Amino acid sequence: MRLSRRLFSIGGWLVTGFALAMLVLLMIWILAVVLVRGVGALSPELLTTVTQGNGGGLLNAIEGTGVLAVGTLMLAVPLGVGAGIYVSEWHFHRWAHAIRFLADVLVGVPSIVMGYFGYVTMVEGLGWSFSAAAGAIVLSIICLPYICRTTEFALRQVPTDLREAAYAMGAGDGRVILRVCVPVALPGILTGILLALAISVGETAPLLYTAGWSSYLWDGHLTHSPIAYLTYAIFTFINEPFASANALAYAAAFLVTALILVINILSRLIFDRARE
Amino acid sequence: MTFRTWLAIIAGMLPASLAAIVLFLALYCWPALEINGWGFVVRDTWNIGNAYADPVTIAGTQVQPGAEYGTLFLIVGTLLSTLIALLLAVPVGAGAAIFLAEAVRGRLRLWVSFFVELLAAIPSVVFGLWGYVVVIPFLAHHVFPLMSDLLGFIPFFDGPTGSGYGLLTAGIVLSMMIVPLITATFRDALVSQPPALREAATALGATRFETSIHVIVHGSVRVLIGASFLALGRAMGETMAVLMVSGNGLNYLPQNIYAPISTMAAFIASQLDSALQDPSGMAVRSLAEIALVLCLLSIAVNAGARLMLLFWARAGGAAQPI
DSSP states (O other): OOOOHHHHHHHHHHHHHHHHHHHHHHHHHHHHHHHHHHHHHHHHHHHOOOOEEEOOOOOHHHHHHHHHHHHHHHHHHHHHHHHHHHHHHTSSSSHHHHHHHHHHHOOOOHHHHHHHIIIIIIIIOOOOOOOOHHHHHHHHHHHHHHHHHHHHHHHHTTTTHHHHHHHTTTOHHIIIIIIIIIIHHHHHHHHHHHHHHHHHHHHHHHHHHHTTOSSSSSOSSSSSSOOOOOHHHHHHHHHHHHHHHHHHHHHHHHHHHHHHHHHHHHHHHHHHHOOO | OOOHHHHHHHHHHHHHHHHHHHHHHHHHHHHHHHHHHHHHHHOOOOOOOOOOOOOEETEEEEETOEEEEEOOHHHHHHHHHHHHHHHHHHHHHHHHHHHHHHHHHHHHHHHHHHHHHHHSSSSSHHHHHHHHIHHHHHIIIIIIHHHHHTTSSSGGGGSSSSTTTTHHHHHHHHHHHHHHHHHHHHHHHHSSSSSSHHHHHHHOOOOHHHHHIIIIHHHHHHHHHHHHHHHHHHHHHOOOHHHSSSSOOSSSOOOOOTTOOOOHHHHHHHHHHHHTTTOOOOHHHHHHHHHHHHHHHHHHHHHHHHOOOOOOHHHHHHOOOO
C-alpha cells in the first residue's frame, strides 16, 4: 500500500479520535467545575433557609422549582401523551402528519420567545403578573412537543398484532389504546415525561418574565404572586461581588445539574431495560 | 364525541400553540412595527428615549422623544456568533461521530455516546456559569492575546482583545451547546448505513478509514447538512449562556472577533426591565418585534431543515450518495 494512503488513514483516525476526546474532556471539565464548586458551597442551612439579600439559603428556589415542575407535568403530560397517541395511532392521516411536523417546528421556537409570549399574553394581557401559573403554562408548551414525539415513538414500537388481537376481541379504540398499547409502551412514554421534567428544572429564559423571583416561600397562589426557581439563582447570584451570593449560585448549579444527570441516567436505564 | 375526536382536539393544541405564539406577538408589536418600519433592521441604535419627557405623537401612536429602535447590531451579533459556533461545532461534531460510529464498538460505544450527548442535557445557564467562571478568564489571559499576536494579520483577528466577553467567547460556548445535536444525529446516520456498502469497499482494497470517509460518510453527508441547520436554529435562539458571556454590547457593530456583542435572544432577556421604564410602552412592543422576528427566523430554519431531512429520506434514504 502506498505510504500516502497509510498516512491518510492514520491521520484520519487521529483527527476524529481527537474530536471525540475533546468532547469527552469538555464534559468532564464542566461536570468537575460544577461538582467541585457546588459541593464546596453546599451546607445544611443552604437547603433549609430562604434567600436573604446576598446570602441565606435556597429553600424558596428549591420549592419553587418543584412547584413549577409539578405544574408543568400536570399540564403537559396528559396533553402531550394524548397528542402522541393520536399521531401514532392515526399516523396515516394528514392531520397527524401536519401535527408531527409542527411539533418538530415548535421544538425550534427559542425558549426566550416562549417566555416573552407568556409575558405578553398572561403576565400583561390577563393581568396575572409574575406567577407560578404563567411560568408553568409556558414551560408546558415547551415540553409538549417532546412528550408528544417520544410517546409516538414508543407506541409505534408496539406490534400491530397486539392491536389486531384486541380489536378482534371486540374492544373499541379507547380500550385497545389505553389498556393494551399504552401499558406496553409505558417505558418509552416515561422517558418522554422524564425529559419534560429535566426541561422544566433546567430552563431559565422562559421563566425570567413569567415566574419572576421571590425571596419567600410560595404562598400557594397560582397568579399574582411571583415564585423563585433554582436556575434564576445561578444566573443572578454569580454576578454579585459577594462570596455568599456566589455560593448560592454554585450550590444551585450543582443541584440543577445533579438532578438533570440523575433524570437522564434513569431514563436511559428505563429505555435499555425496555429494549431487552 | 368519540375517543378519536378527543385525541385529535388534544393533538391540535400543538399547532394552536405555535399559531398563538406568532399571532399574539404580531398583534402586540403591531404599533411598533408601523412606527419602526424598515429602520428596525437597518439602523443600529436602540434607545428608548427620554423616559421622563411627555410622549410625542407620531402617526397616531405615542412615542418618547428621542426613541429609536434599530436592531442591526443584534442581527449582526446573532448571525456572527451562530456562524462561529457552526464553524467550530460541525467539524468537531462530525469527527466525533465518525470515530464513535466506526472505531468504537458495542457497549463502549453506547456509554461514550451517552456521556458525550449528556452535554445536550446540561442547562444553558450552567454553560453560562462555566463560561463566566472558567472560560472567560482563561481566554482573556492566555488565548486571546496569543491569537491577536499570531493571527493579527487576518483583518478581524487583530486589535484589542478586551475582557474576554465577546463574539468569539459566545461562539465557542454556543458551539459546545450544539455539538451533541450534530454528533448524535450524524452518528445515527453512519451506524444505519447498510453493511454491504462497507463490505464492498473493503473488497476493493480500501483501508478502514478510506471506507469510512469515501463510502459511509459520503453517503450520510445530507444528514450532516440537515443536522447542521437544526443546530443553527438552536444556536440562534440560545439565551442564557450568550447573555452571560457575550458582554452585551449595545448599539455598535463588532470591530473585531473579541468585541462585545449581543444577540436577539439575549437582548430580549436583558432589556425588558429597562423597556418597562418607557411610559409609552413602545420599547416593550419593540422587544416583542424582536421576539417575533427571531421566532419567524427559527421557524423558517427549523421547518427548512426538517423538510430537507424528510425529503431526502423519502427520495431514497441517507444511503444514497449525493
